[in-house]
Amino acid sequence: MKPRLAVLRRAAAPSKFAFALSLCAYAFACQDWRVLAAIIAILAGLLAASGEWDRGVWLLFGVFAAGLPTLLVLFVLGGVEKSGSWTEGTLLGLGWLGLFALRLFVLVLADVLVVKWTGFSDMLLSLRALGLPAKAVLFVSAMVGLLPRAFALARQVVEVQRCRGLAPKQLARPRHLLALFVPVFLIQMRRATDLALSLELRGIAAAAATAGLRPPFGPGDALFLAAALAIWTEPVLNLVRAWTI
Amino acid sequence: MTPAAPAVIRAENLAFTPAGRTDPLFSGVTLAIRPGERVGIVGPSGSGKTTLGYHLCGAHRLALAGTTAGALAFDDGCGLGGAPPGFAGLVAQNPESQLFCDTIAEEVTLGLRSRGVAPAACEATTTALLARYGLQDRRDDSIAGLSLGRKQLVAILSMLAIVPRVLLLDEPTSYLDAQAADRLFAHLRALCRDEGWVALVIEHDLRRLAGFADRFLAMDGGRLVYDGPPAEFPQRPGLPRRRRPAAPANDGAGPALRLRGVRFAYGRDAPVLDGLDLTLARGEVVALGGGNGAGKTTLLRLIKGLGKPAAGSLELAPGRNPGRDVGLMLQNPDAQIFAHTVAAECGYWPANLGLPPAEIEARVREALAGLGIGHLADRSPFTLSFGEKRRLCLAAVLAGAPPILCLDEPTTGLDDANMAVMAEVVRRQATSGRAVLLATHDPDFAACVATRRVRLEGGRAVEEAKPPGGAP
Numbered sequence: 204m205k206p207r208l209a210v211l212r213r214a215a216a217p218s219k220f221a222f223a224l225s226l227c228a229y230a231f232a233c234q235d236w237r238v239l240a241a242i243i244a245i246l247a248g249l250l251a252a253s254g255e256w257d258r259g260v261w262l263l264f265g266v267f268a269a270g271l272p273t274l275l276v277l278f279v280l281g282g283v284e285k286s287g288s289w290t291e292g293t294l295l296g297l298g299w300l301g302l303f304a305l306r307l308f309v310l311v312l313a314d315v316l317v318v319k320w321t322g323f324s325d326m327l328l329s330l331r332a333l334g335l336p337a338k339a340v341l342f343v344s345a346m347v348g349l350l351p352r353a354f355a356l357a358r359q360v361v362e363v364q365r366c367r368g369l370a371p372k373q374l375a376r377p378r379h380l381l382a383l384f385v386p387v388f389l390i391q392m393r394r395a396t397d398l399a400l401s402l403e404l405r406g407i408a409a410a411a412a413t414a415g416l417r418p419p420f421g422p423g424d425a426l427f428l429a430a431a432l433a434i435w436t437e438p439v440l441n442l443v444r445a446w447t448i
Numbered sequence: 449m450t451p452a453a454p455a456v457i458r459a460e461n462l463a464f465t466p467a468g469r470t471d472p473l474f475s476g477v478t479l480a481i482r483p484g485e486r487v488g489i490v491g492p493s494g495s496g497k498t499t500l501g502y503h504l505c506g507a508h509r510l511a512l513a514g515t516t517a518g519a520l521a522f523d524d525g526c527g528l529g530g531a532p533p534g535f536a537g538l539v540a541q542n543p544e545s546q547l548f549c550d551t552i553a554e555e556v557t558l559g560l561r562s563r564g565v566a567p568a569a570c571e572a573t574t575t576a577l578l579a580r581y582g583l584q585d586r587r588d589d590s591i592a593g594l595s596l597g598r599k600q601l602v603a604i605l606s607m608l609a610i611v612p613r614v615l616l617l618d619e620p621t622s623y624l625d626a627q628a629a630d631r632l633f634a635h636l637r638a639l640c641r642d643e644g645w646v647a648l649v650i651e652h653d654l655r656r657l658a659g660f661a662d663r664f665l666a667m668d669g670g671r672l673v674y675d676g677p678p679a680e681f682p683q684r685p686g687l688p689r690r691r692r693p694a695a696p697a698n699d700g701a702g703p704a705l706r707l708r709g710v711r712f713a714y715g716r717d718a719p720v721l722d723g724l725d726l727t728l729a730r731g732e733v734v735a736l737g738g739g740n741g742a743g744k745t746t747l748l749r750l751i752k753g754l755g756k757p758a759a760g761s762l763e764l765a766p767g768r769n770p771g772r773d774v775g776l777m778l779q780n781p782d783a784q785i786f787a788h789t790v791a792a793e794c795g796y797w798p799a800n801l802g803l804p805p806a807e808i809e810a811r812v813r814e815a816l817a818g819l820g821i822g823h824l825a826d827r828s829p830f831t832l833s834f835g836e837k838r839r840l841c842l843a844a845v846l847a848g849a850p851p852i853l854c855l856d857e858p859t860t861g862l863d864d865a866n867m868a869v870m871a872e873v874v875r876r877q878a879t880s881g882r883a884v885l886l887a888t889h890d891p892d893f894a895a896c897v898a899t900r901r902v903r904l905e906g907g908r909a910v911e912e913a914k915p916p917g918g919a920p
Contacts, residue, residue, distance in 0.1 A: 242564030324558045326551045331562065344548070344748070355592070356783070363784045365849060366752055366776050368800030386786035389830050396841035400510050401603075404538055405610055419567065 208253045212320045215424030216329035219321055223313040225431035230309040232438060239305035242434075246312035255319040263311055274300060317345070327407060337408035344402065345395050352394070357387050454524070456646050457479035457504050458614060462518040464499055464508070473499050474670040477518070483613075483644035486637065488651060488661030488678065492863045493835035495667040497650045498618055499542075501629075504648055505616040506531020507538050521778065522614075534563075536614045537607035541834050542782050543600040543623065552594075553578065553587035555602050561612035561854070577605050581631060593714060596779045597623040597889075598739030598856075604632065608639075614646040620707045621653060622860040625739040625889050633660040633706060652863050653890070655682075703727045704852050704883035705751065709760035711907075712746060720746045722907030723760070728852070728883045733874060735894035738904035744887035747904070748854040751885070752776040752877040757901040768851065774843065775850035779857045781837035785829040790821065790840055797848035808847075813861060815843040818876075820869050842873065853877055855886040859893045871896050 226242065231318055250256045275296075282296025283289055323344070330340045360383055361374065373379050402408070463475035474496035480488060481504070487590040489497045503647045506522055508529035515520055518746055520537060540546060549555040553574055560570040576855045578584045581601060591602060597609040600623045607615060615636070623627035637660060639645040651657040658678035659662075666681065668676035674681055693805065705728040720743040728734055736744050748753050752764060753770030764773060787793035791812050800807040816822040819839040824832065829840055838861050858874070859867050888894050894901055902909045 214479060303759060322550050322554050323553050327548075328561055329557075331827065359783050360786050361779065362754060364786065364796070365771075366754070366778075367797035367844065370770070370800075372799075382786050385788070386830075393830075394542075394545035395510070397542065398548060399539055400538065400540075401546040401606075402504060402508065402548060402558075403510055404612075405606065406538060406562040407558075 207296045208249065210423045211249070212253065212423070212425060214320075214421060214427050215419075216317075216321050216325045217333070218424040218427040220329075222427040222431045223317045226249070226313045227310050229357070229434045229438075230306040233306075234302070236302055236305055238426060239302070239309060243305065243308050243312060246309070246316055250316055250319065253320065256314075260315055264314070267307065267311075274303070279362065305371065327402075341399055341402060341408055344401060344407070349391070349395075353387055353391055356390055356394075357383060360386055360390075453482050453484075453699060455482050456523060457481040457520075457762055458519075458521040458524070459504070460519040460677065462498075462500075462503060462516070462520055464503065464512070464516050466512070466514040469514075470672060473514075473747075475517075475665065477672045479665065479672070480676060481646055481648075483646060484640045485663055486640050486647045486649070486661045488649050488654075488664045489658040489667065490651070490654060490657065490664055490681075491667035491673075493866060494833050497667050500665070500667060500672075501616045501618060501648055501650050502538070505536035505614045507540055507616070515580055520880075526817045526880075531614070534610070535612065536616065537610055537612035538616045539600075539603050539607050539618065539620060541622070542780065543596065543603040544780060544783070545601060546603045546606075547591050550586060550590060550592075551588050552583060552591060552602050552877040556605045556609050559606060563610070565590045572610055577609055580635065581605065581628065584717060584746075593717075595623075595626060595741045595745060596629070601628055601632075601740070608635075611643075612645070614648065616648040616650070617629075619648060619649045619652065619861060621651065623740070623857065623889070625742075626891070627878075628740060629656065629889075630892075633842045634813060636660070652861070652867075653862075655679075655892075666718050704730045704732075704765050704768075705885070706763045707747075707751075707760065710747075710750065710757045710762060711759040712743075712750060712757050712909065714746075719758070719907055721757070721904075724904075724907055724908055726902060728885055730851070730883050731856075731878050732900060733785060733878045733886065733898045735898035735901045736885060736904060737889070737891075737901060739895065742904040743857055743907055744904055748815070748856050748885065748887060751852070751854055755847040764852070773850050774852045774854060775845035775848055776854045776860060777841050777845045779860065781834065781861070783840045784844075785837060787829060788830070790816065790827050790829050793840060794844045794847050796844060801848065807880075811849070812843075815847040816840075818841045818873055820866070835863065835866050838862060839866065839870070842870070846873070846877070851882055853882055853884045853886075855884065857888055858886055859888060861888050867893060895904045 230239060230242070247256070250260065278298035278300040279293050281382070282294070282299060283292030286292040286295050327340060327344050330343060331337070335343075361369070364379075365371070367380065374383070456664070458480045460478050461479040463472045465472045473829060475495070477500060478722065488499055491497050499508075499512065502511050503520060506527050508516055509531070516528055526709055532868045547555055549558055554745055556574045557570045560573060561852055562708065565573075572884055574587070575584065577586055583598075583601070591599065594602065604617065604620060620632060624632065633656070636645070637645045640647050649657060649661065658681070661678055664674060664678045664681045665672060682705065682828075705726075707726040710721050710724040712717055712721040719740075724743075724747070726734075738744055746755070750757060751770065752774045753778075764770065778810050785793055794812045794815055798811050803811070812825070813822065816825055820843060821839050821843065824836065824840075831838065832840060838858070840860060842855070854875070862870055871893060874884055874886070878899070886898075904910070
């Protein structure tokens with residue numbers, strides 16, 4: 204089955220990285236909330252259209268919502284400190300928080316988009332193509348997969364423990380947490396060794412010419428790079444105008 | 449390809465001593481392997497088969513910590529420091545730890561792409577391999593959602609794709625169904641004959657291996673005790689076929705488990721189980737067969753309560769609940785151990801049942817002794833061999849004394865002797881009135897222990913047959 208938005212998804216990892224990097228930098232340069240909101244809408248639309256808007260993405264928003272009260276207090280206090288009254292300060296703080304939240308969403312969604320649209324192998328081979336040392340690439344590869352694999356493994360271990368009578372509420376006890384983290388760590392170490400061996404035998408660390416690994420430049424790459432440059436058009440034009448005046 | 453061709457692998461008085469030990473794990477190995485040879489490495493658990501295999505394919509420096517002594521050469525170049533790049537491929541016992549990518553096609557292609565092979569050639573190779581193994585329509589499937597058997601197949605394909613000169617497969621058929629295993633061995637045979645590959649296969653299923661290999665290397669106690677054709681290899685007696693548990697008597701107590709019209713699907717995928725009916729009586733051993741991805745593991749998980757059927761009903765005997773009364777042993781023993789000692793691992797369920805310490809200790813002792821691993825009680829379970837871990841996983845389930853046992857591929861990684869122990873344990877459970885449902889690809893084991901066999905196909909139990917021989 205052909206993946207949705209295949210043209211964009213098949214673009215090389217460096218093009219996607221360049222796009223995300225440019226977008227993240229722009230989010231902090233941009234002061235207009237409407238532009239940021241539009242970027243968020245586009246990114247969310249692309250994620251949804253590609254079928255990658257899953258529970259993990261919702262979880263990120265959940266984490267943000269959980270931290271919102273603390274952020275609210277910090278921003279409102281900052282606003283009050285800058286202005287003369289509580290009312291003005293609160294409004295100022297809320298404005299800052301809104302802008303901050305929009306920038307954060309741009310950052311998160313751009314990164315999620317790159318991660319979801321880039322296969323591990325693309326990431327790995329792009330790093331090799333950039334000429335990074337083989338051992339460093341193996342290390343990065345192991346690290347990239349570490350978190351999702353550790354989570355999957357932890358879920359597996361909890362499942363086995365539940366099969367042997369562990370009640371969910373017992374998980375909060377330190378003794379049970381230890382019985383979760385120690386095996387996950389040990390199994391992860393063992394698996395990382397096996398994986399490194401498998402990748403090394405498949406030539407990831409071989410001293411082959413890295414030029415051969417460079418991905419072909421396709422329409423997706425052109426679109427990503429064009430978008431990465433296009434978002435800077437207005438700021439650059441403003442700069443030029445200011446300079447000429 | 450002729451017997452006179454120069455050896456690809458040559459070992460002379462080869463020995464390996466693991467780090468932290470003074471006695472070698474194996475020693476005195478002298479042999480030469482020529483292009484096109486199909487070598488089976490056999491022997492009991494812990495005899496040094498895997499360690500020898502890693503040396504013969506030159507992966508020892510990458511995978512093992514210790515000292516290699518003697519002489520080892522690949523194409524007459526010194527091999528003590530490992531094999532040259534591209535020389536060898538290796539598929540280890542645990543397929544889950546060797547897979548890196550998101551999708552099947554991505555995984556199979558990775559080795560080719562990393563060598564700078566042109567995209568069109570990568571695509572052609574991958575497509576041909578996937579088509580050969582019937583995976584052409586699943587190329588974009590997520591690896592995370594595959595059955596362990598399919599994961600094993602993908603791990604093997606990812607190594608076949610890189611066209612190594614020597615390929616080491618450690619228990620390659622442990623999770624594969626018979627059809628996939630036959631297909632794999634036929635393919636390997638052709639590659640050895642036509643391309644001069646050397647296939648080194650570590651396998652407990654000697655009958656299947658004898659049909660593939662043209663040479664057996666038998667290890668025992670760290671020594672190479674046999675090097676010759678399979679036909680002359682002294683075979684041990686197989687599993688005793690005549691000691692199956694008797695079919696359960698109808699005691700009027702009703703079945704231990706009844707499934708009616710069970711339907712289950714992962715997400716929006718096509719249903720794995722679709723209208724499945726199955727009844728399991730007390731004292732009965734039902735062997736569940738079917739190809740990779742047929743839904744065997746899914747069914748066992750549903751019975752344990754790790755998922756809910758989308759439709760249909762799954763009923764245990766009155767008063768029973770799946771959490772307490774169903775014991776599930778999963779396929780991969782590496783993913784089922786978590787305690788600091790073997791005894792603690794085995795006593796985990798009884799402890800969660802709130803039993804007194806003396807009772808827990810008694811259950812642990814009995815379960816471990818029953819599977820022949822009583823002497824390992826104080827060892828860390830992570831240091832056990834694959835076969836020992838497998839037996840520990842079963843002991844840990846038996847210690848909970850559940851009236852229904854669901855065992856997923858209980859014989860994986862077991863040698864003949866341990867398989868006989870496993871068969872005896874299963875029979876004993878049935879004789880004591882427990883209902884046993886086991887998923888297995890091993891027809892010998894099924895014939896040895898099962899009172900009934902059910903085959904899953906298209907999500908249903910489509911075939912039931914009495915094992916040959918009849919109950920005693």
